Amino acid sequence: MTTTTPDHKPAQPPSVEAALAEFSTCIDIEQRTFPKNAIQAVYLLHLVSQDQLYREIIRPFMNATDDETAHLLTQSVFSEVCSHCECVDAILNGKAALYQGNQAWIIDLARPIGRTIEQSETESVIAGPHDGFVENMMENLAVIRQRIRSSHLKTVELSVGEVTKTPVIVAYIEGIANPDLLQALIDRIKGIETDAVYEANMLVQMIDDNPNSVFPQFMTTERPDVICSKLTAGRIVCLVDGSPSVFSCPTSFFEFFTSPDDYYQRWQLGTALRLLRIIGFLITIGFTAFYVAVTTYHYEMIPHTMLLNLVESRSRVPFPPLFEALLMETTIELLREAGARLPTKIGQTIGIVGGIVIGQAAVQAGFTSNVLIIAVASSAIASFVIPSYIMSASIRLIRFGLIILAGILGNLGLIVGIGFIVIHLAGITNLGTSYLTPVAPMNKMDWLDSFIRGPFYLLRNRPSQTRTTNTVKTKMRK
Amino acid sequence: MSEKISPFHIALLVYMIELDVTFFSLPRLIAENIGTNGWIGLIGLSLIAGLNIVLIQLVYRFAKGRTVYEIMERAIPKWIMYPVYVLLAVFWVMLGSFVAKKFVLIFQIISFQTAPSMFLYSLIAVMALYLLTKGIYNISKAVTIFFFFLIPVAFLAVYFIPEWEPIRFTTFLFREAAEGHSFRNWLEVYTIFTGYELVLLLFPYADRSKKIFKGVYIGHFLLTSMYLLLTAVCFGFYSLGQLQSLMYPVIDLLSYIELPFINRIENLILTLFLFANLVSLTMFLWAALTALKRLFPKPKKNALEIGLVVLSALIAIYPKITRDSEALLRAALYAETGLAFAVPILLLLLLAWQNRPKGGRSA
Amino acid sequence: MRKGISLLIAIVLLTGCRDEKVIDRLGFISTIAYDLAGSEQGNNMLHISISIPKAQPFNERVLLSTYAKTSKEARFTFSRQNNRQIVNGQLRSVLFGKTLAEQGLWSRIDTLVRDPGIDSEVSVVVVSGDANALLKSKYPQYSESRYIDELIQTETKSRDIPNTNLHSFTRDYFDDGIDPTAPLLKKGDMGLEIDGIALFHEDRYVARIAPEDALLFSFLTGNFHTGDITVSSSGGDGIDTGDIMMGSLSSKRSITIRHLDALRDGNHLDVTIKLKIRGSLMEYIGPLKLQQSADQIKLESDLNKYVEKKTEAFIRRMQAVKADPIGIGLYARSSMRYKQWKAADWHDRFPHVKVHVKADVKIKDIGKLQQS
Structure with a gap:
C-alpha cells in the first residue's frame, strides 16, 4: 500500500540525501555509514529494535566487502525498492533503508511498541477469556487469527488520515459476510477525508449513516471473543492501528445489550441477564x-x-x-x-x-x-x-x-x-440496514438471540441483519 | 424507499391505525348502541369490516402492482382527479386532526386541565411531522415499537378476574340499547374499525413477494380480539346501566387498578395511548401526502409534510370542547367509512373495465 | 425541523407549570364525611367534614368542617382555610350519616364518580349516627389519619363485610337485579366499630344486618375463603349440641331459579340458594364425641339447620324492605325473556319470591386433638 503526499513524485529515485532532507529536524532519525562498502542505513531510532539492528545490519555489514555485501543484500529479508517515496514510508513504519549509490533496500526491524495483551478494563467478564485487544493492530489481528483458524478470514488493508496515515484493516469471513455490505464499508472508510484518526470510536463517527444521532451506531469492543463471534455471525470487523477498540458492523441497537457472558453461562441465566439489562x-x-x-x-x-x-x-x-x-x-x-x-x-x-x-x-x-x-x-x-x-x-x-x-x-x-x-x-x-433489527424488520429467529439467549440448539441461524447468504450456523439437534 | 414492508409490519400498522381514541369510550359505545351482549354485535361488525378488506384484497389482486392513483388516473381525466385529490387530502388531514384533538381533550380530563389544548396538540403534531419526514418504511418500524409499548396493557385484564361476574352479561341479546337499534347507531360502533382502508395506499410499499393481506387480516383480527377482551372485561365488571352512564369506562377501569408500587395507572396508560393516536394522525396525514404527491410529484424537501402538519394544527383549533370534537369526529368517521366501501367498489369497477378482454382477440 | 423543535421547547418552558401539583404543597383529603345539616342551617344543607393527614408529625391530621349545599362548594371553603392546595386524588373513604343515607345517596355518589380525580376504589361507608362526629372524634390508640381506612380494609379483606366502593355501589345501583350494600360503622367506647351491613333499596338505606350476622350474610352474597363462625346452644339458635366455633371457612354459593308456572312470566318464582360451606372445627364445648363420624355428621346437620334458619330469616327481612343485596334478581333475569323481565320492576316482584336456603356444611377436620 502506498500513500502519496503531493510533495513527492512517485518516480523520484531513492537517495540518502532525499531521505535525510525529508526527515530534517527530526531528532530520532539516525544515519549509519559503513565506509567499507559504502552502505548507508537510515532509520528512526526508537522504532527499530536495537537487537535486530545489531544482528541484521551492524554486524554483517560492518566488515563486509563489496562482494559479501552484494551477497547479503540478496537475502530475502531485504527487499529492493526503487522510489524515494517507498523508502520514506518504510522508515516511518519502523523499517531501515539501506542505500548504496542509487539503489535502496529496506528491511523490517520494527519492534513492537505498546503494552502486552492484558484484560480489558472497560469490558470485563467473570467467566470467559480475559485477554483484551491492545494498541497494536497486527497483534490484534494475530489474536483474532489465533481464534479463527480459517483461511476464509480475509483482510483488506486501508489507511485513514492524511497526516497520521493510520492503518486500518477490514476483516471478514469470505462466504459468510455479505460482499455488498463489505464494499459499502470499504467505500465509506476510503471516503474519509480528515487529517487524523486515533481511535476506532472516532473512526466510526465519520462513517455512520446518522452523524447527528446520540446513539453509537457501530458496536465497538475490546474483547477478541466478541469480535470473533461477530465475524462468524457474518458481520464485518474493522481494526484501527493504535486503538484497542475494534468495531463490527452492521450493528443493531439491541446488540449493545448483549455481553459474551450470556453465552458462557447456561441459557436460562443468559436469558435472565438479558432481561435484567432491559x-x-x-x-x-x-x-x-x-x-x-x-x-x-x-x-x-x-x-x-x-x-x-x-x-x-x-x-x-x-x-x-x-x-x-x-x-x-x-x-x-x-x-x-x-x-x-x-x-x-x-x-x-x-x-x-x-x-x-x-x-x-x-x-x-x-x-x-x-x-x-x-x-x-x-x-x-x-x-x-x-x-x-x-x-x-x-x-x-x-x-x-x-x-x-x-x-x-x-x-x-x-x-x-x-x-x-x-x-x-x-x-x-x-450501512443501510435497520438499527432496530430484529424488532423492525421483525425476525423471529433473531429474537432467540437478542432479547433472550436461547439454548444453542435453537440458535440455528445467523442474524438476519448481516444479510448473509450462508444462514445456518448450527446444525446440532437437541 | 427500497425496503418493502413485510406482512408482519402491515399487521401492526393496521392494528395501530384502527386503534385510536375511541378505545376509551368503546365499551360505552357498545352498551349504548348495541345493548346487552354487545360483544356479539362487535364480532358481526368486525366481520363486515373483514368483508371490506376482502374488497380491498380484490383490488390488490386485479391491480397487479399498480397503485390506486394510477388505476383512477387511467380511467378518469387528471383535471377531474386533481381537485378530488385535494379534497381527499384535506379530508384525511381533518380526520387525523379530529382524532388527535379528541385525544387531547380526553387527556385534559385527567391532567393538564388548564393548559392550552392547542399546545398539547402541537406536541403530537410535531411528533407526527417527525414521523412523516422519515417515510412510510420507517413509520412502520416506529409503529412496531409503539405496538410493543401498548400490548402489555392487555395483561391488566387479569386484575379484574376476582370482580368479574358472567351473570352481568345477562341472557338478553342486544336489548336495552339507549336509543333502540338503527343503522346509524350500529354505524357509530362500526367506526371504531376505520383505518384499515389505508391499506389501499400501501400497495406500492408492501412486499409483493409475500402475502400482505395475511398481515391485514391478522392486524384486524388482533384488534378485534383486543376490543373483545376489553368489552368482555367491561361487561362482566360493570353493570349495563353503569356502563351506559360512564363517559370513558376504560379510564374508570384503569383507575380501579391498585398495584403495589403504583396506583391510578390511567394517568400513565392514557398517556401511553398517545402513541396509538399519533399513529392514526400520522397515517392519515401520510394518506393525504400520497394524494398531494400526485399533484406535486417533485416537492421541495419536507415542504408538503410541514404544510400538512400546519394544516392539521389549524383544523384542530376548531373543535374546542369535547362535545364538538365528538360530533365532528363522528361525522368524519362516517364519511371515512363510506369511503372505505365506496373506493374499493369503484376501483373494482374500473379494473373490470380496464382488464376486460380486448375484443376476444387475445384469447 | 430543528428550529421547530427548539421553538416548541421554548413554548413548553413558558407554558408548563400551570397544572403543577407538587406533592409537598398539597393537602390530600383522605376521608370525607357527609351529613344532613340540622334544621337551623336550612334544608338541603349538608354538613361536610374532611380529614387531611399530615406528614409531620406523623399520624396527625387536619380536620376541616363546613356547611354547604354541595361538596364542591364545601371544597372552596376548605381551600380558603387551608394553607395547601386541597386535592382529592388520594381519597380513601367517604362516610355518610344514617339520615342522609335514608334519603338516598346517589346524588352524592354521582359527584364523586364524575370527578376524574377520584378513583373508583374509594370505600363507601354508612355511619350509624353522625358521620361528622365520628370523623372528628379522636382515637388516641390508633393512627388518626389512617384508622378508618385501615379498619375498612381489614374487615373487607376478611370478607366479614362487603367490599363496597364507589365502583361497586354504582354498579349495583345501576343494575336492575341487585341492590347495593355498604358497611356500617359506629363509634364505640375504645374506638370505631363495625356496626353491621347497611342494605339499600336503590340508593336508600333501608335495613341493617347486625355485625354478628355479617358472616352468615356474606355466605349469601358470594363465595369467600376466610372467616370464623361461632354457634352457641345457649343463644337460642335452635342448637342443643353445644358451643361450636369453626374457622378457615370457605363457602360456595349457587342460586337456581325455578318458575312455578308454565308461562314463566316471573311472577311465581321459586329460588333455591345452595351454600356449600367447608371449615375446620376450632373449638367445641358439648356432649358429642367428635372422634366419631356419626357425631360429626350430627353436628353438621345441626349447623345446616342453623345456617338455613338464620339466612332465610335475613331474606325475609330483605323482602320486607324490598332490598335485594344478594342479586337474586340477576339470576331471575337470566331465567326469563326480556319482555317478561321488563314487565315489572324487580323490587316489586322480589317480596313475592319463594326463597329456600339449602346449606351443606362439612367439617373438614377437627384439629390436632382427637378426644374431648
Missing part, C-alpha cells in the same frame, strides 16, 4: 424522570401507604422536584466523571465521599429527599448494567432530556420524549 435500560432512562413526573403532577399515582413518607421526605426540600432531580443527577455524573479521571485508588475515595458524605448530608441538610437519592442511585447503577460503555453514556445523556420533559409536562412529557426517541431510532440505519 430492565436496567428502562430504569436508567425513565426512573428519575418518572419520579419527577409523579411528584410534580401525578400525586394520585403514589400508593397511599407510600404517600406520607414521600411527602415527609420532600417537605423540607426547597426546590421543585425537577431542579432537585437535575441537581442530584448532575452530582452523580460529576462523581462518575471524577472517578473515571482519577487513578483507581483515589477513585474509590471519591465513591465513598460522594456516596456517603454527599448523599447523607444532602438529605439531612434538606437539599434533596431520600426517595430521590434512591431513584438517582438506582438509575446510575442500572446504567452500568449496559455492557457497552458508549451506549450507556448515550442513555445517561438522554435521561436528562427526559427528566426535563417530565418536569415540565409530567407523564405526557415522559411519553412524548420516549416517542421522539423511538421515532429517532426507527430512522437510524447502519
Whole structure:
C-alpha cells in the first residue's frame, strides 16, 4: 500500500540525501555509514529494535566487502525498492533503508511498541477469556487469527488520515459476510477525508449513516471473543492501528445489550441477564424522570401507604422536584466523571465521599429527599448494567432530556420524549440496514438471540441483519 | 424507499391505525348502541369490516402492482382527479386532526386541565411531522415499537378476574340499547374499525413477494380480539346501566387498578395511548401526502409534510370542547367509512373495465 | 425541523407549570364525611367534614368542617382555610350519616364518580349516627389519619363485610337485579366499630344486618375463603349440641331459579340458594364425641339447620324492605325473556319470591386433638 503526499513524485529515485532532507529536524532519525562498502542505513531510532539492528545490519555489514555485501543484500529479508517515496514510508513504519549509490533496500526491524495483551478494563467478564485487544493492530489481528483458524478470514488493508496515515484493516469471513455490505464499508472508510484518526470510536463517527444521532451506531469492543463471534455471525470487523477498540458492523441497537457472558453461562441465566439489562435500560432512562413526573403532577399515582413518607421526605426540600432531580443527577455524573479521571485508588475515595458524605448530608441538610437519592442511585447503577460503555453514556445523556420533559409536562412529557426517541431510532440505519433489527424488520429467529439467549440448539441461524447468504450456523439437534 | 414492508409490519400498522381514541369510550359505545351482549354485535361488525378488506384484497389482486392513483388516473381525466385529490387530502388531514384533538381533550380530563389544548396538540403534531419526514418504511418500524409499548396493557385484564361476574352479561341479546337499534347507531360502533382502508395506499410499499393481506387480516383480527377482551372485561365488571352512564369506562377501569408500587395507572396508560393516536394522525396525514404527491410529484424537501402538519394544527383549533370534537369526529368517521366501501367498489369497477378482454382477440 | 423543535421547547418552558401539583404543597383529603345539616342551617344543607393527614408529625391530621349545599362548594371553603392546595386524588373513604343515607345517596355518589380525580376504589361507608362526629372524634390508640381506612380494609379483606366502593355501589345501583350494600360503622367506647351491613333499596338505606350476622350474610352474597363462625346452644339458635366455633371457612354459593308456572312470566318464582360451606372445627364445648363420624355428621346437620334458619330469616327481612343485596334478581333475569323481565320492576316482584336456603356444611377436620 502506498500513500502519496503531493510533495513527492512517485518516480523520484531513492537517495540518502532525499531521505535525510525529508526527515530534517527530526531528532530520532539516525544515519549509519559503513565506509567499507559504502552502505548507508537510515532509520528512526526508537522504532527499530536495537537487537535486530545489531544482528541484521551492524554486524554483517560492518566488515563486509563489496562482494559479501552484494551477497547479503540478496537475502530475502531485504527487499529492493526503487522510489524515494517507498523508502520514506518504510522508515516511518519502523523499517531501515539501506542505500548504496542509487539503489535502496529496506528491511523490517520494527519492534513492537505498546503494552502486552492484558484484560480489558472497560469490558470485563467473570467467566470467559480475559485477554483484551491492545494498541497494536497486527497483534490484534494475530489474536483474532489465533481464534479463527480459517483461511476464509480475509483482510483488506486501508489507511485513514492524511497526516497520521493510520492503518486500518477490514476483516471478514469470505462466504459468510455479505460482499455488498463489505464494499459499502470499504467505500465509506476510503471516503474519509480528515487529517487524523486515533481511535476506532472516532473512526466510526465519520462513517455512520446518522452523524447527528446520540446513539453509537457501530458496536465497538475490546474483547477478541466478541469480535470473533461477530465475524462468524457474518458481520464485518474493522481494526484501527493504535486503538484497542475494534468495531463490527452492521450493528443493531439491541446488540449493545448483549455481553459474551450470556453465552458462557447456561441459557436460562443468559436469558435472565438479558432481561435484567432491559430492565436496567428502562430504569436508567425513565426512573428519575418518572419520579419527577409523579411528584410534580401525578400525586394520585403514589400508593397511599407510600404517600406520607414521600411527602415527609420532600417537605423540607426547597426546590421543585425537577431542579432537585437535575441537581442530584448532575452530582452523580460529576462523581462518575471524577472517578473515571482519577487513578483507581483515589477513585474509590471519591465513591465513598460522594456516596456517603454527599448523599447523607444532602438529605439531612434538606437539599434533596431520600426517595430521590434512591431513584438517582438506582438509575446510575442500572446504567452500568449496559455492557457497552458508549451506549450507556448515550442513555445517561438522554435521561436528562427526559427528566426535563417530565418536569415540565409530567407523564405526557415522559411519553412524548420516549416517542421522539423511538421515532429517532426507527430512522437510524447502519450501512443501510435497520438499527432496530430484529424488532423492525421483525425476525423471529433473531429474537432467540437478542432479547433472550436461547439454548444453542435453537440458535440455528445467523442474524438476519448481516444479510448473509450462508444462514445456518448450527446444525446440532437437541 | 427500497425496503418493502413485510406482512408482519402491515399487521401492526393496521392494528395501530384502527386503534385510536375511541378505545376509551368503546365499551360505552357498545352498551349504548348495541345493548346487552354487545360483544356479539362487535364480532358481526368486525366481520363486515373483514368483508371490506376482502374488497380491498380484490383490488390488490386485479391491480397487479399498480397503485390506486394510477388505476383512477387511467380511467378518469387528471383535471377531474386533481381537485378530488385535494379534497381527499384535506379530508384525511381533518380526520387525523379530529382524532388527535379528541385525544387531547380526553387527556385534559385527567391532567393538564388548564393548559392550552392547542399546545398539547402541537406536541403530537410535531411528533407526527417527525414521523412523516422519515417515510412510510420507517413509520412502520416506529409503529412496531409503539405496538410493543401498548400490548402489555392487555395483561391488566387479569386484575379484574376476582370482580368479574358472567351473570352481568345477562341472557338478553342486544336489548336495552339507549336509543333502540338503527343503522346509524350500529354505524357509530362500526367506526371504531376505520383505518384499515389505508391499506389501499400501501400497495406500492408492501412486499409483493409475500402475502400482505395475511398481515391485514391478522392486524384486524388482533384488534378485534383486543376490543373483545376489553368489552368482555367491561361487561362482566360493570353493570349495563353503569356502563351506559360512564363517559370513558376504560379510564374508570384503569383507575380501579391498585398495584403495589403504583396506583391510578390511567394517568400513565392514557398517556401511553398517545402513541396509538399519533399513529392514526400520522397515517392519515401520510394518506393525504400520497394524494398531494400526485399533484406535486417533485416537492421541495419536507415542504408538503410541514404544510400538512400546519394544516392539521389549524383544523384542530376548531373543535374546542369535547362535545364538538365528538360530533365532528363522528361525522368524519362516517364519511371515512363510506369511503372505505365506496373506493374499493369503484376501483373494482374500473379494473373490470380496464382488464376486460380486448375484443376476444387475445384469447 | 430543528428550529421547530427548539421553538416548541421554548413554548413548553413558558407554558408548563400551570397544572403543577407538587406533592409537598398539597393537602390530600383522605376521608370525607357527609351529613344532613340540622334544621337551623336550612334544608338541603349538608354538613361536610374532611380529614387531611399530615406528614409531620406523623399520624396527625387536619380536620376541616363546613356547611354547604354541595361538596364542591364545601371544597372552596376548605381551600380558603387551608394553607395547601386541597386535592382529592388520594381519597380513601367517604362516610355518610344514617339520615342522609335514608334519603338516598346517589346524588352524592354521582359527584364523586364524575370527578376524574377520584378513583373508583374509594370505600363507601354508612355511619350509624353522625358521620361528622365520628370523623372528628379522636382515637388516641390508633393512627388518626389512617384508622378508618385501615379498619375498612381489614374487615373487607376478611370478607366479614362487603367490599363496597364507589365502583361497586354504582354498579349495583345501576343494575336492575341487585341492590347495593355498604358497611356500617359506629363509634364505640375504645374506638370505631363495625356496626353491621347497611342494605339499600336503590340508593336508600333501608335495613341493617347486625355485625354478628355479617358472616352468615356474606355466605349469601358470594363465595369467600376466610372467616370464623361461632354457634352457641345457649343463644337460642335452635342448637342443643353445644358451643361450636369453626374457622378457615370457605363457602360456595349457587342460586337456581325455578318458575312455578308454565308461562314463566316471573311472577311465581321459586329460588333455591345452595351454600356449600367447608371449615375446620376450632373449638367445641358439648356432649358429642367428635372422634366419631356419626357425631360429626350430627353436628353438621345441626349447623345446616342453623345456617338455613338464620339466612332465610335475613331474606325475609330483605323482602320486607324490598332490598335485594344478594342479586337474586340477576339470576331471575337470566331465567326469563326480556319482555317478561321488563314487565315489572324487580323490587316489586322480589317480596313475592319463594326463597329456600339449602346449606351443606362439612367439617373438614377437627384439629390436632382427637378426644374431648
